Structures are given as structure tokens and as C-alpha cells.
Amino acid sequence: MLVFVGLPMCVKADLQPIRNFSLSDGLPSNIVLDIFEDSRGLVWLATDAGLFEFLGEDIKFRKELSRLQGERINSICEDEKGNLWFSARGVGLCKFDGNKLSIIQLDSVAIENDITSLIKSSTSDNLILASSEGVFVCDVQNSKLEQACDSCKNPVLKIRQYQNKFVANGLTQNRNFEFEIESGKVLEYSIDSNLPNVYFGLQNDPNTLKDVLKSGKPFTLHTNTGKKFVCDVTEVEENEKLGFYLLRYFEKDIEKQKIVKLTGGLLSDLSVEKMLGKYIINTIFLRKGYDELWLGTHNQGLILLQKSKFAYLDSDLLGLQNSLIQDFISDKQGNFIVASRNEISLIQDFKIKHSLKAKDLCRLCNGKFNCSKNLSIYKLAVDKDELVWISTSKGFFTVNTNSFQLEYIGITPAKNFVFTDDNELLCFWQNQLQFYTKSGLKSQKPIFEFLKSATIDVSKMIATDSSIWISTRQKGIVRYENHKFSIFNRRNSNIHNVINDILVLPDSTIIAGGNNGLIYKIKSKPNKLVVVDSITSLDGLMGTSIQGIQYLSDGSLWCGTNLGVHRFEYNSWGNESELQFNFWNSKGGYLDQTGEKSIIDENQNIWVKAKNRLLKIETSPEIGKIFESKISLKSIRIHNEDWEADSTQVNIWTNAPIEPISFKYDENDLTFTFGFDFCQNDSNVRFRYLLDGFDDKWSNWSESPQAVFSYLPSGDYILKVEGKQLSEGVVMPFGFQIKVKTPWWKTWWSIMLSSLLFIGIVYLAMWLYTYFIRKREKARTKQFNRLIGLKMKSLQNQLDPHFIFNALNSIQSYILEEQKEKALEYLSDFSNVLRKNIGNANKDFISLSDEIAYLRLYLKLEQMRFSDKFSYEINVNASINPYKYKLPPMLIQPFLENAIKYGLVGSEKKGNLDVSFELEQDGYLRCVITDNGVGRKKAKGLHEDSNIKIHHKTLSITKDRIKLLNKVQNNGRVYGYSIEDLADGAGLPNGTKIEIGFPKQ
Template structure:
């Protein structure tokens, strides 16, 4: 393949004229004529195309434009150093970090379905329904979408866009650590242009084939049929067919990329304008500040759907070349947004018109926003909508609010027109549910529920009356039982034999003339009788009073008993005994039983009484070192009065605690009986 360029043309002309006119002055004159001849041809060619410049006077927010693209609706999107710019043919709208962008310095912009993919110097953003989803990362230079995957070429390798983060790809350290300027896919291989080399990979994720095609500063890749055209920064164009590489030298330096426009190849330069090549890559003309533009600092060039050409620059804004042979085609209309009760529908694809949106009864306010963008005919657009069979008149309004809609099925359609040419209508179906209170199943359910509720109320009322009656009966029976037990306990509180023995002892002391002991015994006995009489009238007494009564009783027993014995009362309490309440005379029968039947037959008898609190219960343990409960029962030959007292007291304890908390056990050590232990617990009750 042979390539013709401007330098070779100049050389041919120079040799021809040099052979004919040896005079140097004549050569310079001829060169000047040739320069103005070519300049005139280029200027005439450029003047044939209507040219318009968009800058700050036209509302363009920035003069530094890096990239541009047109979405499916028709909006033009420009990537600038001051944010993302939208153009609808009439006005510019600027999106910046205040609107949610990750950065205002945007390098590249692409479209994918209804979303806009934005590469910035601080990472990546996705714009969907005026909402930006941002991903922080390195500066993004190019974007490729293949098979529902999005890949980014950054200043440090290739990055894959995941659901909520950017995932760097590990391919080769010479790719991963260098600046990736472009990525393209030819259907079989991925082509990666870095600032150091050109690469070919079978896959970007875990590649098996990884070929370095050439070493150079590659800036862009263009796939032309089966030929890969790659631009280098200062070494012209490279053509790769199979494994063969062919170089074409061009006049422009500092090349940023190559675009195909109107079956021509436009080589974009950062500071040399645009060099246009024909379909065979032969030089055709230049577009620069000397013939067409006012600057040579070009960022990119692209065409819109109307075959109009846009040139983005780094310091003069955007140039617009209108199509020489425009054909008025049918306008295209699309939904920009659909809102239900002023909230955008982001969970569905608003262009999927075959689906029917199901709405509850209270979501009966729906708004439609539709748009046709035609850069050259933006002032001639009109719209109308149809709701079921109702058709609106044509107007400039491109939205409608439908409030307080009745339940039922709805079919909404919108249409636009330019002059008399109408667009194909777009449709959206939705259904508003009937209020639940108007549904038959709900009405019958309510009736059934009311009947069931009334029946349940009546049944519960009868059950409650029966439960109350049963509870009253049980309470009366318990009260009668407790009253009977208390009466029996009062009758059995003090052993008549004990009183008789005390009185006999007092008489003996008096006869023997032991006045001191006589007075002490009478005083103690009087205190005991007074305490018993006082406590018998109370339902509850404090533990301190019970302990005092026990001490008086035991000390009298010590005086009256022919055999001496010891006793101890231990209180391990976290509460003052004055504040703990117990039924009166609850401990005395067990102590009396230990003295009369436990230690009466042993020498050096001992009775220990222990009070302690545990788990909201008052525990009491009476321990003696007597002959044991079973042996004492065998030795009983007289009155059973004391046994009746013990039985009554046990029933009192069980009635108080509602649990089986009473037990009497013999103390056995080395298979010998060492005494008896009585233990019980009652619910802890205090007077505060």
C-alpha cells in the first residue's frame, strides 16, 4: 500500500520548479504562489460548509471541551473542564459537583442505554435520571462497553466497573502501571493503546493471549473493517493487518486521535488542527486556524444523528458544521422521566413500553416527561399526548401531570412533530388498583371478621366470668384453709407442758430461796408470754422480733432442761432483720422439736438456727446434733401434740411459698446419724 501525503507533494513540486528556474528568487516566488493557491482552494472548500461557533457568548459554560457525544434522545453532551454540559439545540445546561458529579474536570463521555458514562480526573460517574453514581479512582481517559461490561482506561492501567466499586485488572505490569489512552474491541481481540506500547489481548479479565504489537506512544485506535488503524503521538499512523504493521507519516504532530467522518479520516492534533485523509488515507486537506477555525488546539470531532459535524477545542469552545445535504427525517421522541406522586421511577426501564406498571390506589398521581431533541429544528417542535381515548391538542409543552386518576387500566402515549412530519408515538401502560375498602373480598372479610370478633368477645366474656368465679372460690377456700391453720397454730403456739414446767421451775426457785434466778426467770417468762400474745394477734412480724422470741424461749428451755445444751442464731442477710416480714411463731415448733426430741437424749446438745436470703427467698435452717428424726419418732410414747404442731406449721409454709420447699433430713457422717436438719424457704417480703 502506498500513501500520499503533503510533504511528498511539496517535494515533487519543488524538484519540478527547481529544474526549470534555477534562480532562488523565482523559486521563492513560485512557492508563495503555490501556498496561496492551496490556501485558496482550502478556504473555498471550507466556505462551502456553513460554520457556527459556540462560545461563552452563546451560553457555553467553558471553552475547554475534551469530548462530546449524542444520546438516544438527541441531547448533545460535552465534557469540559467546568463540568458536564447538555445542549438541546437552544440552550446549555451545566452539571457540576454541586449537582452530584465527582469532579468538574471531565475527560471523556459515552452513552449506554439511558445512562451517561463519565470519565473524570478523579474517577468515574454514571448519570441516570439526573442522579449521579460516583466511583473514586485514577484519571479516566477512555471508556469501553462490551457484553454488559464497562472497562475504563486510566492513568494506571485498566479498571472494570463493578456494581459499587472499581476493580483494577491485572493484565501485564507494562499495561497496569502505564497510561491507557484507548481500548477497542474488534469482535475477537481487545486492542489497548498505552503511552508506551500497543497491545492485543483475547480477554481483559485473565487474558491467555497477550501480544505487544509495537512500542510507541499510542493515543487512539480505530477499527476499519479488518484493519486496525492506530495513531501515535508523534510518529504518524500505524496500520495493523494480521501481524503486519505499516506506518504512514503525516504532517501533523501531537496527535490525539483519529475519527471517521463522512467517509473521511480526520486526524486530530493537540496544536496542529485537523488533517483530513480520504478513504484510502491519502491527504485531502487541513482544517486549522489558517483556513477555517480560529485555533489549532483540537480535542475531538464527532457527528450527530443529523450528520452535522462538531469540533471540540481546548480554548475556543465548539465549532458546528451543518450537513450540506440534510434530509428531514421522522423525529424521535422518548420518555425523559416518569414520576409517581413526584417520585421518579428508577426501578423500571421507562423505555420498556410493553410492561404495565401496577400502582396502588393511593398512587393515583402520575407525571410524564417526554422530549424530542433536534439540534437544527428545536424551535419547530410540538407535542401532544393521548390518555386512553382522550387526545390533547398540539403544543410546545413536553410534560403532563395526571392527578386524582380513577382506578382502572390506562394507556398513555406521546407524540412529537416538526412541521407536518410526526414521530412514532411512544406508549406507557399502567394500572391503578381499586381501593381495598371497595373490593368485594374485603367487604365479606370485614363482615366475617366482625361476626368472629363478636363471637370471640362473647366467648371471652363468659370465660372471664367463669374464671373470676373460680378464682373467687379458690381464694375463699384458701383463706378459709389459712384461717383454720392459723387458728390451729395459735392453739398450738406454746406447749402446755413447757408452761407447766416453767411454772414448776419458778416454784422450785422460790422454795429454794434463789431470788435472783427467780426474778430473771419470771422476767424472761413474762417477756416470752407477752411476745407470744402480741405476735398471735399479728398476721406478720419482723424477723428481729421472731429472733428475740426464739432467744427467750431457748434460754428458758436451757434453764428448765435437766441436760445442758448450746444454741446459736446466725443471720447472713443483705437486708436489715427489722425490715423482713414473716408469719409469727413459724420457727418455734421446729426448735422445740429439736430440744424435746432431738438433743434430749444426748450429752452436749447443740441447736443451730441459720437465716439467709437467696433469689428473693428467705431461707431458714434448724440443725441439731441429736439422735435423728426417725429414732426420735420411735421413742415417742406420750402425747402427739407436738407432732400436730409440726404438721400444721409445714402446711403453713407450703401455703406461703406455693412450692415444695420444706424438707427434714438426717445428718449422716461415716454411716452414723449425727443429727437432724430442717430447711425451708418462704418468699422474701419487706416493709418498704
């Protein structure tokens, strides 16, 4: 039996992680002399290189303060109007109203060049200035300086106000004093034997202790090591829960510092706990609503003592001499047993009570083997009897944590093992899984052996009531169920072969993760595993290597990755709603991403085994919770150029929009950049937005803090933004109105004016159109009237008395000659001719078929009248449909009459009259009249009488008709006719040829 040897230890927690912000991070100077938060929540840094706005992870350079770049700014304060006041060495007293920097000319050049500290008096409009020449009251309205009091002439380093009194810290020891301006009362403090006593680690009266620390009185500080110092306080930062104080003390005339923290009545030494002794601290700063302390140092820039959910227990404090931690467990009493490769420690109340070396284990082997150099500790587990089992390369050992008795069991070496529901051990050793009883006998259960070709690494083993689950980093998941081993991986279950961790939830769901950036949700079926869902980067998972999966009683699922720690709301996984999660990375305090195994203690906190330390994660949602930051508008760009805002549109201090922000109609290519007002972890924030009035749904959550809109239509919109810090999970809303003005040509007055103008133009156009239509119709009517008149004249000429008289004579002759049939036939044809003449006189166009029928009747009458003096023939080209083509009536007949009367009748030979109709490609119809009469020249000599004049009059009327038809009826081609004299082979006249053209109707 061996007993653990005692060793003291404590766990580091609360404000543990330290973050620096220096030149390499964008800080203009590593000398930070003052940190100030104004009434708007803006944080300002007074540095050795100027005055700058601090955004938490970034510096904002205000161009209005460019005059002070490179100048030393000592101190900052704010007046009741929100103006900033600060002192700049070599420049003097400065005022900044958010828009303009003013240099206040004081009546003392020495004072304005050497202001070490300044504050705004709470009882007047004056500033209180501290300098190497003492303390002065500054009337800023008149730029006048007055000594604050008769004894206020010693050099002063810092000045502050407490209970309507001013506390001044002199540059040297024993030079502190307090004073009141109105009464002129001065109280100087000196070191004497009656100084108040202040102790670390002891409960003090908080009100008395606060009064001592804030009053400016010297006091005696008693440390944990028994030393004591005479101290005074140069800076105070407090909130409702705690206070931080920057102390100053002297050792052998050398000034030194301490930062102390007061919680309740307990005072602690942060300088020792956080190892801050190497820093020269100029100022301390506690932001409103936060518990995290910022330090402005002399050469190290800014230091943040960060509140965190993460606390670390290093292996050197565990007595493991910087060894890598192999495994750790906890029992029901809250004890931790931590094992390195060759050492074990028992921890109670965060102090090491007992420890064992490998050689201590070997003493129990009774010389069975030499293990002092070769024994390696692999795995720890607690059985149902609260007995701790230790697997090693030489077999099993057990230890009772109550009596601390250690025994050697043997059985088998095992790199990993688990207790089954029937209290046996399933051990993994040299690629083999085998069951053993606790007494060391091999079980009758089957043995499972992996192929010898690869070394298998078992990452975790879990035993449930009916199954045993083994995750491996080469072969996926192994299940033992119903006396049978089964392997599930990519080949048969769509599960990655590398599984780093596995967990079985109360509802029998299996959660597993490997190195592929997926967390599997798996259901077990008789012969297979079914992946029912997974968490990926699309759901918010960051990192690829999944380790340390745990499920807590509050329904949260935790895991670590190579990038940070995740907390998922398990009930939101798989619902239609968005998966709810939190995430912490290195800037949130998770400084070691090498964690593998994890356990849950009795307080539902998670402990993670890293390489050479333990990590405690306090899972309570209130632990590490900070004040909820607000989202603010950072900038606006129009067509990729910065928008210069003025005080009428945005607040010149915070850039907060004064609603609505109005843009011109052509300023519609917009980029809005937003962010949290004081963000300490830009990589851990997400945003989404919706432009109400333009978008139908929210954008996806994104790391990008920008909302981009190209060619935004004119209108009124509300830009809604939601942001969340993943470490908090709280969605913060933000929104403001924007307006893209309507272009002038779309305004109501422009539309009305344009409408009136359009109506006027339309009215004028319609009037002109109507005027010209009427004018044209009037002309057309006149032409038609002339045309009708000519048609009537043509009808009259065709029905002249000679024609009628000749026709009647012919009928009389047939009757006298007793040719009754011919007389009747002639009379019938004559009446048809008269009827068609009268009928066609009222028509503008008739079909070619009707015209041919009329011409046949007319030629037949003339043939009978002249006793068959001539013959005639009418031919129509086969391509012509006589019923389709239209032509004016009474236009061809005068030419036929002329050919018969003056060409054929006067000829001694029998005459021939041919009429043919031809069609051209464009639909132009040609009527060709050919006769073999005497010709026009001889006919003129033979007929020098009145009839020829009548004939000329008829042709003249026909010509006028053709001209009028061309004016009112043409479609590109024109009506026309031509007459050609024909001759025989000897050149003698042999008739005429007439061509009449008709455009297509």
C-alpha cells in the first residue's frame, strides 16, 4: 500500500487571459498615458503620438485631430456639453467639439506646455489643471488661470475628484494633498504611525476600505508574504460589483506600482497574480458595463485583463514537471486524478494532495518484471465501486481515493479500456479488443482483431446498457452488440474513417466528430448506422478537427475544434429554425486548441485535457457574460468613394444616422459598413441585413460587416441589421431609414408639366393631321367629282346620237329585209350594251370578267352593224384570273371604237381586231389592241368631218380620266396607254397597236 505525497497548488481563474494591443496591432505608440470613455461611449487614447479613438481592436484616426499627430497627449476629460478637453505637451490646452479642434491660449506659457493631468469640476464650468508648478483653476471662457489654493504650488502627477474634494498626487513621496476650491481649504497628507492598514486576502469593511483607497490618504499595505508598504492611489476604476486601484509606493526612493482588485471586502494583488511587475503602468481603465480591465503602459501599449469562461491548470503546478498529460478523471467527491506518462496526482479543492511516480507503482509488482524504466501510464477510469483503475504498459493498477490504497492487478497491458454493464473490462492492446474479468480471466466473449498492417489508435470507448462503442482514428466506429463486433465507416455508413470523439446521448443518439469539419448525428440500426443529420460550416461550425464532445443537463452540446470551442442548443438542431450556437476562439480566452479528452464535474463545468495543462470551462451562461454591445454605422461609400456626412445627416461623434439619410437619385450605388461600437473580437461576430422596401428576405449570416446595394431605385427604405457576437449568442438589432430621392423628371410637377406638354403636342399634331386630312380629302373629293364628271361625259359620248341612230338603222334594215331573228338578236345585244353602260357608270372599278363581257357585246354589235367587215378575238393569259383583277370601266371601249371606225371600216380588206390581256410579275395588267386597218395617217385624211372631232373629244376625256386615276388610285405603277403604227414588209401602213396599262388594285 502506498500513500500520495502532499503538494500545494491553486487554479488560475477570473481575468486570467492577458491580451496586448501594441504597435504591431496598429497602435500609433506603445506609450499610452490616459484612457477615457466619454458620455457617448466612445473610448479615447492619449498617447505619445497623439489622440485617437479606440474601437476595441482597431484605431480610428480623425482627420480633425491631425494637427496633434506626433504630439504627447497627457490627459483627457469632458465638459457638460460633450466637448473633449485634453493637454498636449508643446501645444497646450485643447478642445475638440467633434468637428473642430481649438487650441486655448492660456496666460501662462509654462503651464500650457506642462499640463500633466486635468479634470472637469463637477461644481463649476472650470477645468482643474495639474502641472509641475502645482494645481490651477482654468476659466476656459476667459482663458484665465488661478492657483487653486495657497499650498497648491508643488508639482503634481495626477489629480482626481472625490466627494466634492480634489485629490492631488505629488511627484514625490509625502506630497499628496486634498483641497476644496470654494473654501480654499487644504489638507496635506504625510506618513505617520497612524496610517490605516490594508490587507490582502482578508475580509475588510468594504465601505471603510473604499474610502481609504479613494480619499488620497496614504495607507500601509500588508501583502500575503508578510511585507508591508506605504502606498497611495493614483487612479481609481469602479463599477457596482468591483473596483480596481493603481497603487504607488516607494522602495529606497524608487517608485513602484501595484494594481489591486476589490471584490466585496476582499482585496487581491493583480500585479502578482497576473505577473504585471514587468510593466510600467500609466493608467487603468474599466469600460462602463464591463468587468475587464485595460492597462495603459509606458512601453507595452495596451494590456487587457480579460474576463473569460476559461481557466488553466498548468502541469508544473500539478507537480508533473511540464510533462504531457496522458489522462484525467474525477470522482463523485469532486477529486481529480491526473496522469502523465509516468506520474499520477490526486487533486482536492484545486490543491495537489498526493502524487505517485512510476517507480512507486513498480514497487507493487513484487519483482515480477523490471518496470521502473519501461512503465507507461495510458488510461484512468472509475468503476461502480468508486475504485480508480490505471492501465499501463505493464498491466492494471487500482487505487482507492478514500484510503489511498494502491494495488497491482495485472490482467493485460491496455492503451484504452472500458467497463461493461456486467462489470467486465474490454481492453484494447496491440490492435486487439478483448474482454477480461476483474480477476484477470479472459472472458468467453468474442475477440476482435484489426489488421496488423496498420497501427490502430482508439480515441474513445463508451459502454451503454446494450452496446459498446469504440471510435478509432483509422477505421471509423466499432460497435459491440449481441455478442458481435461490427465496423462502420465511409465504406458502409458514409462516416469518416477518422473519428476523434464519440458520445451517446440519453435518447440513444450518437454524436461523433473527426477531422473533416463535420459533427455527425447518428442513429443505430440492427445492421447499420444511419447519419440523420450533421453540423457543418454552413451551420456555424468553425474548424475541422472535432474533439471533446460533451452533452450537459441544460440541453447544450459542447465540442472543441482546432479554432475554438462551440456550444450548440441541441433542441434547435434539426428543427426548421436556425441552429443556435456560441463560439469562443483565442481572443475569447480559449488559448489552447490541443484539447482532446473532456469530462464534466459535479457543477456541470467542462474540464479538458490539453497537452501539458487542464482547461476548465465554466458553462454557466452568466460566467464571462459581458455588457451587450450596440451596433453602429461605421461608414457609407457611394460609387466606391467615401461619403462625406454633415451634422444634418449623421452624428459627427458617433456617425449614428439622423433619420432618414437622404441621397440624390444618382447616388444609388451604396455600401454601408457597420460594426459593434467597441468590438474586442472582430473575427467572432456575424451580421445579416434586410433592406425593407427592397428585399424580401434577410441575407445570410456573414463575417462581412457590409451591406451593398447597386443601382437602388428611388424610394424610402429601412435598412435593418442584426449582429451577434458568437461568444454571447445574443442578436442585437440595428436600423435606420434611408431615402433615395426621385429624379426631377419623375416628380409630380414634372410629370404634370410633361403631361400637359404632351397633351398640347398631341392636340396640335391631331389638329394639323386633321387639317391636312381635310385638305387632302377636299382635293380628293374635287378629283373624284371631276372623275365622275368625266365618266358621265364618257358615257354621254359613248351613247351619242350617232351610235344610237346607227344601231336603230341596223335594226330597221334587218326588219325590212325580214331578218327578224338577227333584228331580235341585235336588239337584245344593244339593250345589254346600254344596260352595262348605265350600270358601270356608277362603279369605280369592275372585274376584268365583266369588262370582257361588255367588250364582247360591243364588238358583236359593231361587227353586225358593219356586215362582218371585220373579225375580232379577245384572249386572256392563262395566269390571269379575270374575276380577281379590277380595272376602271369604260376605259378600253373608246380605243376599240377608234380602231373599228377609223382603221378597219375604211380598209378595202377584211379587218382583224385582236384584244389580249397580259400580266407582268408585279401584277401590272396590260391590254393590247391590234388591228390591220389603214393606219392613223390615212384615216385622218379619209375622215375630215365632225365625227373625228367627236372622237378626239372622247380620247381627250379618256386621257383626263387616266391622269385623275393616277392621282387618286395609283399604288406605285400608273395608268397609261401608247399607240404604235404598224407596217408590212414593204414599209406600208398595216394597222395600229394600242397598249393600255392598269396597276394592280
